[in-house]
Amino acid sequence: MPRIDLRGKTPTVAGLRAVLPRGGVDVDSVLPTVRPIVDAIAERGTEAALEFGERFDGLRPAAVRVPAASLTAALATLDPAVRAALEVAIERTRAVHGDQRRTDTTTTLGPGATVTERWVPVDRVGLYVPGGNAVYPSSVVMNVVPAQIAGVESLVIASPPQSDPDGPFHGLPHPTILAAAELLGVDEVWAVGGAQGVALLAYGGTDTDGAELAPVDMITGPGNIYVTAAKRICRSQVGIDSEAGPTEIAVLADHSADAVHVAADLISQAEHDEMAASVLVTTSPDLADATDVELAAQLATTVHRERVTTALTGRQSAIVLVDDIDTGIRVVNAYAAEHLEIQTVDAAAVAGRIRSAGAIFVGAFSPVSLGDYCAGSNHVLPTAGCARHSSGLSVQTFLRGIHVVNYGEAALKDVAEHVIALANAENLPAHGEAVRRRFGGPERSDAGIG
Known part of the structure; x- marks a missing residue:
């Protein structure tokens, strides 16, 4: 796999986004x-x-x-x-x-003033x-x-x-x-x-x-x-x-990771598509070398060898070397992988520091393929860095939040002056009139209530 050496460097977030491998498609x-x-x-x-x-x-x-x-x-x-x-x-x-x-x-804001959020499929x-x-x-x-x-x-x-x-x-x-x-x-x-x-x-x-x-x-x-x-x-x-977009896996690993596991997991995602992305971010040059050796060995028996090889050697895949886990965390947060595996010492603590990933797989026995099928999590996840701002498929995807506003006469009167003031400030006086006319009084909406 291609290598990107970030040791001795402290790139900015923008710099990381520019240097990290990314494939994708031109829709x-x-x-x-x-x-x-x-x-x-x-x-x-x-x-x-x-x-x-x-x-x-x-x-x-x-x-x-x-x-x-x-x-x-x-x-x-x-x-x-x-x-x-x-x-x-x-x-x-x-x-x-x-x-x-x-x-x-339902939120009660005062006597006779409620806003209910209904969740409707x-x-x-x-x-x-x-x-x-x-x-x-x-x-x-x-x-x-x-x-x-x-x-x-x-x-x-x-x-x-x-x-x-x-x-x-x-x-x-x-x-x-x-x-x-x-x-x-x-x-x-x-x-x-x-x-x-x-x-x-x-x-x-x-x-x-x-x-x-x-x-x-x-x-x-x-x-x-x-x-x-x-x-x-x-x-x-x-x-x-x-x-x-095409599927992605990133693995954040240190010296404690098993190269056999890492190589197998990188291959498993590359199996999907020639444009699939497989990225290893590691503090260990020895693990990087061992992973390359394991990739070659496992590819010899991989059914979709040609497809996998194309994906692993493409511009979307790489081994990224970093000085320490703190830098590795910065790298994977900038990359925002669809699937992120943590194979480090104290993997659960490291996983708790991840802010951007479609799904996080913690430890040696939580491979991405588990999430594809039987983990119970959802495998329809954001790709192409969209995990920085979007979530995977969930029950929420199919629900709409509808606010139901229910104010009585006294409750509306309690905030009427504020509505009118804001309406006038935005040069939308008819908004204020819609409130004022419920209570009678002067014709001008900036003249007060009652």
Whole structure:
């Protein structure tokens, strides 16, 4: 892996952001390609979505909505070991996210003066599940569970149709995706992917049998650059969770870390994508050398060796050498990784000093792959440094806070002069008049009450 030597240096935050490895994708570059797709689906609905799907995927399903029988069949034929693993993932994810549900709160500001904050779920959500280099039933779990706990009543999963010419799932999303949906009780799944899938979720349409494909209010879930571009374009129509970029792992480690573990974890994220970022920040040159040796050894038996090698040697990946853990903490806070592992002496204390990360994995036995599946945490996390200001997917993603203001006559009169004063200060006198006219008195809103 490339190396960046920061020993003996004290770079500023801006300097760190400039020197640290970062890949990412240029979403702007594909907007001219994606916008006509979105516009066509906004105008012509399902027919346009099916046309684009046939052009890009070589498949045109008989219908967009997957039959209920196909969901049942997918679960019935699911490998028992995979089903058991999904059930554990669902159980643990529900336990963690169940504690996130907010309750309504009422603040009393005086007699007859209250403001209540109500937490109301989004009505209908579209959950996008990609189907490129890998199959992601775990993404079904991570998107569906918090939405269900938030109280979202209408959920639809969109995922690309797969080619299975001699099997029962030809033209349908991958059967493992369908099985996960069935396990979670999601009965609406659309066989449409890519930018056209996102646009159809946003604008809706009519299925080939004449049934409505209702548009959603919000779209969540990861995808490739074209999916991300479509989400950006559709933000004027629906809410989105984020613009997810290639996955990232950063490992902050000292001499106590095991190079075998570090190398395995760097490879595990590089397995996702040639643009995936793997970064090791360490105080130990010996660990850096040992990690390079282990990477070479483990790559020899890695299934996706070519993809992983491209990711590990790309400009988005590096080993960063620092003088001490304090500097290492500054580096990883500036980097703001999607996934951050802490493999140091007293890892829990070090983790407590991290301010910017999508998720933090503490100690030698909390690898990122645990969080991908069975930790109970959510693996839909901010990328490209967005962890400095944004959170991962949670129950809160699907809730809206609505303030309910309830003032009686005396309570309004108590603050009326202040409202009028501020309205006049902002040269919006009609705002003050809206209060004054409730109490009669002089015509001028700056003349007082009563």
